[in-house]
Amino acid sequence: MGTTEMRTYADEYRRSMEQPEEFWLEASGLVDWITPPTRALDDREAPIYRWYPDGTLNVSANALDRWVAAGRGDQVALAYDSAMTGSKRTFTYAELLHEVSLFAGVLRGRGVQRGDRVAIYLPMTPEAVIAMLACARIGAVHSVIFGGFAANELAVRIQDAEPKVIVTSSGGLEPGRAVEYLPIVEKALAMIVGDRSVTDAVTSSIAVISEDELSVETVIVRDREAVPGNAAEFDGRVGVRWVDWATELERAEPVGAVEVAATDPLYILYTSGTTGTPKGVVRDHGGYAVALAWSMRSIYDIHPGDVMWTASDVGWVVGHSYIVYGPLLAGATTVLYEGKPVGTPDAGAFWRMVEEYGVKVLFSAPTAVRAIRREDPGLEHLRRYDTSTLEALFLAGERLDTETYHWINDALHCPVVDHWWQTETGWAIAANPRGIEPLPVKPGSPTVPVPGYRVAIVDGKGRQVAAGAEGNIVLELPLPPGSLPTLWGGDERYVSSYLTAFPGHYATGDSGYVDEDGYVYVMGRTDDVINVAGHRLSTGGLEEAINHHPAIAEVAVIGVRDELKGQRAAGFVTLKHGTAIDHEVLVKELVALVRETVGPVAAFRDVTVLDRLPKTRSGKILRKTIRQIADGEPYKVPATIEDPTVLTALEAALGR
Known part of the structure; x- marks a missing residue:
């Protein structure tokens, strides 16, 4: 089933460039299909591309059912650790499958069908993972909105995605404070329908509609002991049913996985920092599943039974790809952590987690490492824990400066791997492919383009610059599987936002250069270039x-x-x-x-x-x-x- 055994990075990259159809059809063997695809790419509507156009599958079944069927039902699929409350819980693959199937029944009972949207507004608790996989199970499109987002930001996303159901919690936890979610959800819905009894805050980005036009029919509330809240107190407000998660589960029947087209949308994820009309990045089922399964083996070197901990949030793309879908598609154990790198309780939190869960690969952000460095520059806390299971620390999200790289790399017994990607791509554009062939590290570089991505550096007029010269980083079309096929609401905005500045290419919005060895250097956003x-x-x-x-x-x-x-x-x-x-x-x-x-x-x-x-x-x-x-x-x-x-x-x- 593997695609990279006994091959070098150069071989793999060359094949992905010269024989992309063959390369990605072969990679499709990493997932289970209901109808296996006979072709990889549909380019008839270029620059809009579709991957595996004739294939059908179910991502939830690939993440859960197939591992239970393969005899891994007793293996831990999800390990939950809340540094905020001290609570911990593990779910085997069989247990997680049961929970997901049951909640899929809850959604089905509330009228959610294939293609309907479900907004998920939850903290870092197991319910977030369960809700996402339950949506995938019945072909619904989930849109995870970072727990604690203000009412206006929640409202514009609800209005854009038009979900039938909102899944939320009584609240989330931040160091030193609790955030009640239910009043925020109520205020967001009131803003959409212009209910002045709840809020006077209605912005120009929200077109007020009547309660009859509101897409949301039900709000499902998971009550949380640490932040008490009662769905019954809100039931009927803003013309919406508010129901209790636990009560709904008691009367639900488990639901099996439905057949979904590979090109159907799996989720919508709104880009961070959005103002006005949000940009909803669409992710498909088939291409995303293949890309993540391929990346788990080829980039992260994660296989069935391994433990991967991604210290991020399910509200971000990293959480979607490498807390939820990637590790479970690989048959690994994923760790869900509710806490911070420092302050919960100290700068040794990450090392405690590595020891306790036997983490093989830790994925975090440079800012987390810098926070640890600021609080514990001598890494005294690291010496308190046995981190011998750790084989690699992957970092992404911010540029990894060389000083921080050397500080953490010199302290750990394992490689520190910088890699670069975006919400839009869904997985790495440039990385050190440890599962194929670990390459020499150049501090300051996320190493080389990942197979499938043709990276170019161009000037403002789209002309390619010489090796070592800085310019705009662009990606030649088509983008590989897993990348966004479009934006929610239509192709026109996708084309104008990303594909117009440099025809035939996706504009990353980042600046940088490629050296003579083909190593990529990302220096920052193009609007971070200053003119002195x-x-x-x-x-x-x-x-x-x-x-x-x-x-x-x-x-x-x-x-x-x-x-x-x-x-x-x-x-x-x-x-x-x-x-x-x-x-x-x-x-x-x-x-x-x-x-x-x-x-x-x-x-x-x-x-x-x-x-x-x-x-x-x-x-x-x-x-x-x-x-x-x-x-x-x-x-x-x-x-x-x-x-x-x-x-x-x-x-x-x-x-x-």
């Missing part, structure tokens, strides 16, 4: 230089307005825990580092020290918001922000 007196400078390069200072924990560099030079580089930094350094000394040393590494052309001199940088809940630094505050522009508090109070501290530091 006519010189284009990558903020990623400036941050790289500043990160070499021993006192620095994290850094964000932005371009602020300058009357003389157009823009000037400004650095916002946090210091490692326990570090004390005079501000003037720090500025002098950082200026010297930038001059030595980037050159005097950077004209770098502005440094602001903060306790914390503003970030999204997925760990991405909010550079645009920092720039708006620094320039004195009006700004909107991003829906994805982790802690809005950080912006108040930033304004105070800048004298705003």
Whole structure:
């Protein structure tokens, strides 16, 4: 069933480029089909492409039923660990199959059919995984919305996806506080129908409709002891039925997996930071299942029985692909963690998890590693735990600076693997393919293009640049299986958003370069390139230089307005825990580092020290918001922000 045995990366990549039809048909053997596909790609409507157009399958059955049938029913499929409550629970494949089949019966009983949408607004608890797989089981399209999103952000996503059912919880937990979800859901629905008895907040991005036009018929509520809430108290409000999860399960009948076309939508995932009309990335069933199954073996080297822990959230693409679907499609054990890398209770949380669950591969974000580095620069906590089962630490989501890479790589006994991908692609564009052939690491690079992705670097007019020259990173069409086939609501917006700037290519929105060995370097978003007196400078390069200072924990560099030079580089930094350094000394040393590494052309001199940088809940630094505050522009508090109070501290530091 494997596709990569005894082959080199170069062989695999060449085959994927020269014989894509054969390559991806062979890879389709990694999943079980009801109707096996006879062709891989349908390009008749290019630049809109469809993978496995004549195949049918069920992703939920591939994730659960087939492993039970193969004798793995007693193997742990899902291990849940809440550092917030101290509760833990494991589900074998047989137990998880039962829970998913039963909740699929709940959805079916509430009128959900193939093609209907279900909005999932849940914390990091097992119910989130169960609800997602239950939707896949009956051919419904799920849209997971990060638990705790504000009512307006929830409302615009509900209005765009038009779900029949919302699955939610009484609340979620953040360090030091609980977030009640039910009032947020009620307010979001009230905004859509213009119910002024609940809310006065209706934005221009919401077109008010009548209760009769509202798509939502039922809200299913999982009551949680840590955040009490009662569905009965809300039942009937905003013209919607509110029902209890446990009560619904008691009267439900298990439902089997239905046959679904490979090209049918599996889920809609809205891109983080969306304002106005959200962009809903669509993921299909067949191409996604094949891509994830292939990536589990070829990139992560995960096989049946292995343990993979992805320290992310199911609200993000990483959680979809590598907490839920990827590990279960591979027959592995996946770990669901409700907690933080630090503070729940300390900077040893990750190492405790590795020891306790025997984790083989840990997937997290550079920002999590930097948080650990800030709190525990000497990695004293690491020495408290046995992490010998860990074979690789994969990082993605933010650029991995070389200083952070060396710090963690030197401390661990296993490789640290940077890789690069996007919500839109669903899996890695560039990575070190450990399951095929581990390649030499170049710090600062996510290594090489993954088979299926033809990466090019072009200038503003679409002309390919020389090796080592920085430009726009684009991907030649067609994108491989697993990538978005379109956006929810129509192909036109997909084409105009991603395929128009560089015809024949998908515009990633990232800048970078490819060196003479074919290694990819991602320097940042194209709007993170600043222009200082006519010189284009990558903020990623400036941050790289500043990160070499021993006192620095994290850094964000932005371009602020300058009357003389157009823009000037400004650095916002946090210091490692326990570090004390005079501000003037720090500025002098950082200026010297930038001059030595980037050159005097950077004209770098502005440094602001903060306790914390503003970030999204997925760990991405909010550079645009920092720039708006620094320039004195009006700004909107991003829906994805982790802690809005950080912006108040930033304004105070800048004298705003």
